[in-house]
Amino acid sequence: MNVSRRWLEDFLRRQLDPRDVAERLAMLGAPVDAIEPLHQDIADVVVGLVEDVRPHPDADRLRLCQVNDGGEELRHVVCGAPNVTAGRRYPFARVGTTLPGGLRLERRKIRGQVSEGMLCSERELGLGQDHEGIWELPTDAAPGTPLLEAIPLADNRFVVDVTPNRPDLLGHKGIARELASSYGIPFRLPDLPGADPLALPPSRRATDASETGGVRIAIEDLDGCARFHAAVIRGVTVGPSPEWLKQRLASVGVRSISNVVDATNLTMLEHGQPMHAYDLARLAGPEIVVRRAAGGEKLTTLDGVERKLAEGTVAICDASGVIGAGGIMGGASTEVGAATADVVLECAWFRPSRIRAGRTALGLSTDASHRFERGVDLWGAEEPFRRCIALIIATAGGKLDGEPLDLWPRVTHPPRIFLRLDRVAQVLGVELDQKTVEKQLVAIGATCVAKPEDRRIAVDVPGWRPDLQEEIDLVEEVARVFGYGNIPDDLRGFRVGTMPDAADWTAADRVRRRLIGLGMLEVVTLPLTAPDGPAAVLLQNPLSSEEGALRRRLLPSLTLQAERNWAAHVRDVRLCELGTVFERVDNGAPRETQSVAAVLSGARAPGHWTGAASDSDAWDIRGMLAAVVDVAAPGASIEPSDDGWIVRDSDGNEIGRAGPIDADRPAWAAPLFGLEVAIDARPPAVTRYRPLPVTPSSERDVTLLVPAGVSAAAIRDALGGAGVKVLESVAVVNEYRGPRVDADQRSLTFRLTFRAPDRTLEAAEVDRAETRLLKVLEQATGARRRDQSRTE
């Protein structure tokens, strides 16, 4: 909502400091997003008093003027305007001033005569189109006074952020009301130059279809339209608005259209009550009916677009059909134009939900629908209605035909709400006495009837506050007007939360720490991706097809991030991400899984001058996978797959993968490896203490010739299952394939660790154990000893 400072000043009858206004509005719940100074481009233009005018000796149309601009000497100015007159004041641009069009004034000669500045027209100042002559200023300000001070042009436009619960703040009156209570001063409506609303006859109340000025008004759709004011003004002359009206609209960024239309807009911007004027001659018969649109009915709106109304839209109709989408936009067929002589003025109340549904279906949001769907004042329409009629008559002439009509079939009253002082104290945490509470409510325009015996107040809320519907709404108003800053903030005792932290949170924390410990940097990527397959969860209204689905895995976007690093010439990539992935489950709610992923490329360690570390390979991602699975999915198993590894939970379901990743890789970059594992939020089992061994161990390295098809895991299993109690652990320490072994074999070296918990093993005992192990191994796998080495 654009708000003019000068307009507010007209309500409050005092000068306002823009920053102070913004601060007060913010503290009342209507923050000001911007304060825009208006007309700053003519800040250097001053009031010039023309003291003498003479003809130019060498040019018929030019005059030589002596201009007093407040300086010690008069300025010589050559002026071509026919209306320049000695003794009058005009906007004067001195040498050095730049005008809105970009013209920078210089001292120059015109037809041989020196000119030191320029007397300006409104158009030259960017204020209007009037180029008939220079602008004669209606002021007696001293010469040299800045124009913006002398003429009420200087203004500030506040861009006020109005929350959807406060339709009353969509008019200057509502903002002025809030400020008046903040400043502790009264406010009243500004005078409308030349208009006298009070001289108009009061509207005639009717509960059924009725007539005004020869036009019949009927409401068939009582749900959509509860009240309809109408007036007929005959004999208007549609034309440009007076300057003050144009300026006022311009100050809040509204374009002047014509005196009649401008009058309706001004009233809307003043009261928040939209109005509409119809060209009576263009109505098909003297009748306006408000009814529910049947659906599919066509209307060419004021913007010249033919639209189809949805069923349920509030339709304003004449004998020919729909002539307006009630509360949204009028129709082109009855638009007021230059030829209009008689107008019908409409000032109605439309049901917010119906306007919202109607304009959503039309895909059209207007100043009017914005206000109606938030709720205009059902009970306060008479005042803006009369002001609008008076303003039309003042600016466009014409006469009211008969009494205006107030068609209000079912009269209602604003709600009465009971407010308990104890409830105020309970919610706000501070005891406010009845007087204080009432004071805040009166400030917003409510009427209070105290019931001291039961500590409650009956509150009749004002009609312009449709948001006030129940007790808690009044508690908020009391707090708001009392000032949130005046409520204490002492930390009082409380009961602590008793539930454990969410398991997913704790698990994610655990996994994240592990990855950070492994030197990984966490990233966050958008969970929205292009659709990838039938299990993808699609969006109904995506921003773009690239963001048309929810991600099913994290790795694809991490891969993109790796490529992004390569593009920035970063070779060593170590990224991880934790986040939710989504899987479609028939038509129900999608399955959401917390997932962790990591990608790895480049050096195993940062470079060093003693020698660069080698690049990561698949065994690095395999090692990282083990470290991640250890905390992300304790108890899960890792199995080889075609090009990497698969992680399976204890039921055998695949919950993760790791291996090389295809990526768009520059030639200088190292291969990319990645892993992704679904996080199992169950807390891992607590490790119990086991005493550390006190006896020494013996280690033996045995190098085996392993036949094709026998895996390291099979050998480990065979050794572990041989029933040799003193075998503590088995570890692979080397693999060899090459000319020194047969092509279908490989050589694997295992380090066997032997230990007895209660004694030091004798070499002979270890020898026996080793012999037995090798025998069992050969029987089980065909692997035989290749070497004779031994270490101890």
Next chain:
Amino acid sequence: MTESTGFPDLDALHPRLAALPELDAAALEAEHIAVLGRKAGLLTAASKRIPELPPEERRAFGAAVNRLKQAFEQGIEARRAELEVAARKAAQASIDRTMPGRQAWIGAAHPVTRVIEEICGIFRELGFVVALGPEVESEWYNFFSLNFPHDHPALDLHDTLYLDLPELPGERGGRQLLRTHTSPVQIRTLLGQPLPVRSVMPGMCYRKDPFDPSHAPAFAQIEGLAVDEGISFVDLKATLNHFARRFFAPDVRTRFRPSYFPFTEPSAEMDVECQLCHGSGCPACKGTGWMEVLGCGMVHPAVLENTGLDAERYTGWAFGMGPARIAMLRYGITDIRLLYDGDMRLLRQLAGLPEVIA
């Protein structure tokens, strides 16, 4: 040791013994061989001569040789140690200690994660526990349980992304959408556990906003909720002020402005004194001297009733804040898209690590 042994050839070694501390490493080793060497050492030779001496001299001579041997051994050993220290010192002095050390990769959590963890940490000190909820919600959980009216402009406050899936059945169903705020977790928490509730609820939220410097279609939010008997606006202010002092600065100024959220009443925005200009007004705070940090308010009675609580008896307060925005304030970032950028140099920089390891 300078005392005469009574054997002139042994006494002749005394000056050489005294000269040991002056010898350099090579001379010392030569002296070692010359005096104590197994084959031709002077004292070795002297020992060998003992049997040839007259019996009455043997004892005294042997003792004298042994004393001298010991003295030389000690002297040489001491000088060796001295030289070793000196050599080590010299070697150390030649090392260029400006050469960089060998490093390991250092990992770091994402800046927004760190902010979330810090915020949750402060609230956990105040007896809050962490709760989470799904990112796909029904209209009921995201809007209607939270007192958003049907067909109301308040719905326009959130540009919602809907899923291309059928509506969920039941009174808690409706169209499936990506939650536009973490507030539905309030509902799930209140439905799922007994009072008192004191929870912080971080999570990803979604809006149909184009990805531009100030908007992201998916962003983190942190919700807070305290519901019990006797909870009031005073508690809300006190707790959030405590949070601001812990998170921003011990003497930070805050202010609470009225606002509107369908699910709280009274509703407020908390502003924190601009951390860049400290209140004097700068471009970052649009000249106001304040930074909007979070929205909050007393839980609307209708929300409590929607979860089956007696709103006459219980009251509560809630807040919601955007950790990405706070991270932007903290790190001086003006384009939110940087927080979705996986450039290692940027992530290192924001984690306080050197951008490039070299």
